[in-house]
Structure formats: structure tokens, C-alpha cells
Amino acid sequence: MEKGYQVIARRWRPKQFSELVGQDHIVRTLSNAIESKRIAHAYLFVGPRGTGKTSTARLFAKALNAEGGPSATPDNESETSQAIMNGSCMDVIEIDGASNNSVEQVRSLREECQFAPAQCTYKIYIIDEVHMLSTAAFNALLKTLEEPPEHVKFFFATTEAHKVLPTIVSRCQRFEFRPISDDVIVGKLTEICESEEIQVEPAALASIARLANGGMRDAQSILDQMISFCGSDIKESDVLDVYGLVSDERIAQLAQALASLDYAAIIAAVDEFAVEGRDLFRILIDLEAHARGALLDAIQNGGNTTKLGGEMSTESIMRMLDALHRGEASVQKGLSEKVNFEVVLLKAAEESRSRAIDSLIKQVAAAGGGAGDAGEKKKP
Template identity: 45%
Template sequence: MSYQVIARKWRPQTFEDVVGQPAAAQTLKNAILQKRIAHAYLFAGPRGVGKTTTARILAKALNCVQGPTIMPCNVCDSCQEITAGNSIDVLEIDAASNRGIDEIRELRDSVKYAAARDRYKIFIIDEVHMLTTEAFNALLKTLEEPPPHVVFVLATTELHKVPATILSRCQHFNFRAISHKEIFDRLNYIASQEHVQISQESLNAIARAAEGSMRDAQSLLDQVISFCGREVEDDQVRSLLGIIPQQLLEGFTQAIIETDARQILLMVDQLVQSGRNLQHFVREMLSHFRNLLLVKIAGDDHQLIPLSSMDLVRLKELAGHFSEEDLTRFFNILVTTEGELRWSSQPRFHLEMGLMKILQAKRLVSIEELVAGLTDLMDAEKRLDSPAKEASQVNRPSSTSKFTVNSGSKTQSQPQVSPDPQTPFSNLAERLKSAIAQRSPMVSSLMDHAHGLQLMEGEIELQFTNQNRFYYEMLQSAENLEMIKELADSIVGRPQKVKVVLINGPFQPASSTEDKSSQKPSKSQLLDRVKSDSNVKTFLDAFQGEITDVKELK
């Protein structure tokens, strides 16, 4: 007997043997047990997940001499012929090569005749989405009302190409991609039955390369056995499948951690010299960073991360050097790089630049950290300013206080009078400020930027400099002025007029202004003063910046 490949030798022969499709298998078994056999089924899913295999098992279950049964015997003539694919009552049609209306007309003619030997005449149409529009239309009526002895089983890998009129006439089953663990367990069982010595790492590599297809996985295992013999070495599997070694991926990751651009360029050169496909390498790096992110989020979950325990331990150690934002950013850069490599005439250059972008991205600071740093700077500035502000308010003469009474600012025709001879004007100003803060903290914060507050006979004047024009304009709203007037009337005990005025600049004694103008610091002195400021130093360290010029604000 000629050699039979593993994919055919270990093809499931009963519903219990079908791997990864429990819902479809159970539904079909229940339909047989309850004698609710539909006239048309549609199996949709990726390649190599059991669509045609399940269709054959269904055909055997319906036509077995012991059936209809959920456990076909696989020894009767009907079962053996269906398994071999030469049953005259089970027709397998490849729609990719029989896609025209003429072939469908022949099928419609054959439907009229009863089965030659078995109970049902079963038509298995594979890749049904390849039929032409005319062929689909010719099939509609037959598919909707076939003779009672006919069952249609349609299979497709591209469900979206099947017309809705066909979908509505069939029972639809979705066949999912088979999980890594299910493929691994099946390969492990086959290897033990075939007496092949192969490590779990190699089986993991084959299962990953299959990408959810059991048939692809079995074909790869067959190829590996042909290449390595009964004793399979891990290095041979990696070489045959073109897999990038895990150690190489970890080496690139370590170079990124150490921000070693030279080492990364040397490793890229080694990839090129060894003849590896750079686009395949980028895809492996994408899988690697995806695993790092999952380790960061979910820990060593073998269901999510198809790696050995030893590899997971190393991944967890590497993932500790990155944040989730870093790994997401790296993944996006590699996705862009992989797309560029497809059409590039110089793939090495794009790969090198992509890896350099990852090095630069590692230095980026998240928005949250940036805001937290700026908040810390503002808090530090407030702590530094508050003692100096308190000291200046204690030592400053009353005539230059921010909230005080300017007794000489008005003429003698407007003398300042107090409603209570025992209450000084400064106390009235502080009481007014306190009352405003309790009523409206926002208005109080606007008044904090006022240069001065003057209480005079029947009038309150708030003074702002040009530098605080914004607060001056905000305070001038009718609502704010009305609230200040109401509180002032209550505190002073008589009606008051509230004015908000803009003055040219902060009040300073003439001698002081002259001294300052005569002692204007030079640019070098200003630069030294700015560089010595602790807040500026912190800001420069956070953003890795430098001061190139200093200008004195006027």
C-alpha cells in the first residue's frame, strides 16, 4: 500500500474525533437523534478546520447500514466508500472548477433520480462561493425544495461572497479557527502514535506556524518528520520552518532596554548576512511584543500566550522594563514598518529606521507623567513663593499693601470717613475680601491679581495693571460688580460704588524705580539667575532641554 500522509491518515472519522468544533458536531448529532435532518447545510470557516471532514462524517452517519446514527460503523461498504471518496451516492463537487451554469444544470438533472443504494443522495459542494451568479440563481429553486432523498452540504472559506438568497435556504454553521492548545494536543497525540520523539518547543513552533489550521499543522509535522526522521531536533525545526529563534528576539529586546543602537544595527546585519526574510522577522517581532504586552497584563497565562514555561519566565523579566504604553507604541511602529517592507526595494533600510524609531519612542514621556511633573513643579513653586510673600507682606509699609487704603490718592473734597471710628479701613478691606471668598471663590481668585483695593467715601476702587488685563476684564461683568457692591454695602453700612480701573503699572516709590532702572541686570546676570533657579533645573532635567536666551519681561 502506498504511503498516506498524516493529514489523511489521521483525518477524523466520527463526530467525536472532530477537534475544535463542539457546537457544530453536537448540533448535527442532535439533529440525527431527533430525526430533524435539514435538506441543506452551509459550513463556513477558515481553511483546514474540518468543514469537508464534517460533511463526510454527516454523509456516513446518514447512509451507514446501521443508521441514521451518530456513530457510523466505518466498516460497511457505504462508510468505506464515502471515506475513500468514491461513493456513487455521495458526490463531492469542487465549485472552483465546476462553477458555471452548465454544471449546475447537470446537478439539477441528477437530483431527480433516487440514490442507487443508500438512503440519501448527498451533494457536498466545496468552495461554493466560487460559483457564478448565474449558477447560484440556477441552484436556488432546487436548494429550496429538493426531493426528500437529497441533502446538500455547502462549504466555503469566504462566507461574505455567498448570496443572501443561498444563506436563507441553508442551516448555517460557523467553523472557528482551532486554538493553539487543541492543535498542540492533537499533534502530541499523533507524534506518540507515530513513535516520533519531538520536544514540546518544536510542537509549539509547528502549532504557531499553523495559524489555527489543523490540516496545515499535520502537513508541517509530516514535513518535519521527513526532514529530521524519528528524532526531531529543535534547531532543525526552526531551520525548516524559517522561525526566528526566541533568543534572537530577546536579544533585540535587551538592546532596546539598554538603548544600544549600535548593537541593534549589528544584529540587523547578522539577519541580512544569514539570508533571513526581514518581513518575516518583523512579523515575529510583532508576535514577540504582543506576548510581552500580554505577560504585562495577564501574567503567565498559557491559554493566551503559546510559549513554554521557561520562555514565559524570560518574557516576564523583559516586560518589567516597559510600560503597557511603551509596548503598544512599539507594536504600532512595527506594524507600520511591516507594511513598508512589502513594497520597499531596500527592506533593510526600512527595518533599521523602524528599530531606531522604537529606540526614540522609548524616551517619550506619557501625558499622565508630564502633567504630574508639571503639577509637582507648580506645587514646589507655591511652597517657595509663600514664605517670601508672607515676609514681604509683613515688612512692607501699609501704604504699599496690595489691599490697603490710599489716603492721599483723592483730593480733600473727598475725605475718607469710617462708619465706625473704632474700625480701621484695612480691617474693612480684609473683611470684604473674606466675604467675597466665601460667596464666590472664583471672584476672590480674580481679585487676588488686583494691584490694589482702595476704600474711599462712598466708593471702592479695584486697580489692575496691564499685565493682569485678563483678570480686569473678567471682573468687570455686571454680575461680579453687583455681588461686590452688595457685600461692600453690608460691611461698610451704607451704599457704595464699585469701580474696576486699569493703571499703567505696579505702584513703586520714585526712588525705588530710579534705583532699579539704574541697576538693570545684564543678560549674563539674568541667564545665571535663571539657571540657578531650582524649578528651572527640574524642568530642564525632565525635558532634557537647555536655555539659549533670556529676555526680561516689561
């Protein structure tokens, strides 16, 4: 029987720590822990979705149960390694915290912990989305988590660490998974496309990385969808059309319209975006990123930048950014997305040119002081 298609995110899931990209600090720490035999009994993996938390848990379980003892570079071809990576190993139990969150289920898990592993060195429990466990379930787990049997290890993964009880966190070694940079994502996608014999424009990969918001799995899923849409030749325009994005050039033109108070150009640009079916909220986020780049440029160049067209000060750009940021909720959740988007852009343009009251007072005071000094000099 022919095997069904396996998505890129699964086919390219890391099989060794060396293949885990964007989390070098975690790879180094876990590898050193294995080599020095300083293995804790519980680990908490925290970070945004798609950054490698569950993959790291599987790799760690595979490393601890390597043939001949724990190894940071286990044999991929061994029966145990393959069973762990495909989820069929009896001693590596993956649990979804969202659907197994009752106190009865945790008590059952606690009783199972007492039994020795059937085929591996360690019995490992990987609980994904652990923050979904109820308070009673957490409390039922506390004692076992503090003093588990020697053959048991717990790996917890969560996107919302603040919802995990402090008493659970204090019993774990905590690892923070960072959002993966766009450059790293583009590098990995390039490697995948070369292996899959897919022709893709660098600008298209940059747009995919921007869409992924630091998540490698999201980026790979987007690439998979683009391959389905375009075949073996992916262009930037295809990605922009499918996901409702606009090019960097059009974002720059919109930013220049805001900086120059060209209200007609702003309204015309919004009309074009709406007719083309673009994602207005995503355009707002990209516009903020562009303005932030101009702000950094102004800071590096002594307080002014020309990246927004005319020369603008850091104070003006910060007021523009603040207005754009305040408008996110109204664009994303408002009843009329287009109207709200227009209003946010017009307010941002207007506020970028307004003077802060404290700086105006200082200027008036300085001017008044100078006039006073001049008047005193005229007195005989």
C-alpha cells in the first residue's frame, strides 16, 4: 500500500539536536547535561508555537534512551529511536494537556509511573499545553513531580507559562524557546526548497518568514501551501496574493505618504488595498515594522532619518508609532476594518507632526529667556 503524503513540517522535523535551528542555547545546555550525566527529573519548555518545544522533548527522550546509555547523538536507525520519533514507543508517552486535564487522568498517570519501563532506560511523559491542566490535576501531580521514581522523567511544553502553577514551575528546569529570526527561517526554507527541487524567489521566502512570526513550523506549513498553489516555481507575487500581503515597496510608499501628510495618497492606497482584498491588519503591522526601522536609523544618525521620505526626528516617528500601535485593536476587531484603518493612518500622520506640549513649553521658555536677556542688556 502506498504511503500517504507527509507534510513538510513532519518530514523535516529534526532528528538530532544539531538539526534544531534557532535554539542554540537550549541545544548546548541539554547536550552538556547528557554528557555530564546531570539529568533533572522535570523540564518545562516555554515559548511561542512552532519554535521546537515538542520536537526538543522527543529529541531529548531519544537521547536519554539511546542504546548503550544516554547520548547527545543517538543512532537514528535504531529501533528505539525510530519508535520514539514516530510516536509508537511504549515508554515515551505523549499527552495532550487540553484533552487530558482532569484530576482522575493525572492520578492514573501517577499510578503508571511506578511501573518500570518496558523497553527503554527511562519512562518519559511529554505533556503538551500543560497550562490546560486543572488546578486539581496540577496538585495531584505535585508530589510525584517532586520525588518521581528514578526511571521517570517529565517534559512539559506550554505557550502560556503564566498559567502554570508556580509550585509546578519551581520543580522543573525551565527553558525559554525564542522566536526564530527571519534570516534563520529563510535559510532553512532555502535548504528545503533545494532538496525538494523547488524554484523560489528570495523575496518570496522573506515574505513567508515575515508571515510565520518566528515559528518554523508555521513557515514550513506556508511553504507547503505555496507549493500546492504554485507547483515547483514560487514567486513573491504569489505569496502576496495568497495571503493578502503587500510588497515592501508599497509599505515604504504608504509610510512616505504618512510622513509627508499626503492625505489623498493615504486614502487612495487604502482603497487599492481594499479592492485587492489585502489584509489591512497585516499591512498595519508591516507599516509599524517599517517605521521602527526608520526610528532605529534616526537614533543611529543623531536624531533624524530620511527613511520615511522627508527628514523626521525620533520624536515624530515615536508619535507615529504610538498612534499606529493604539489603532491595532480597532482595525483587528472593529466593525468596519477599512474605515478604522483609514482613521488610524490619518491620526498617525497628524500626530507625527504635532508638537509634544512639554517640548513646546521648553522652546517658549528658552525663547522668553533669550528675549529677557536681550532686554536687560539694553538697559543703561
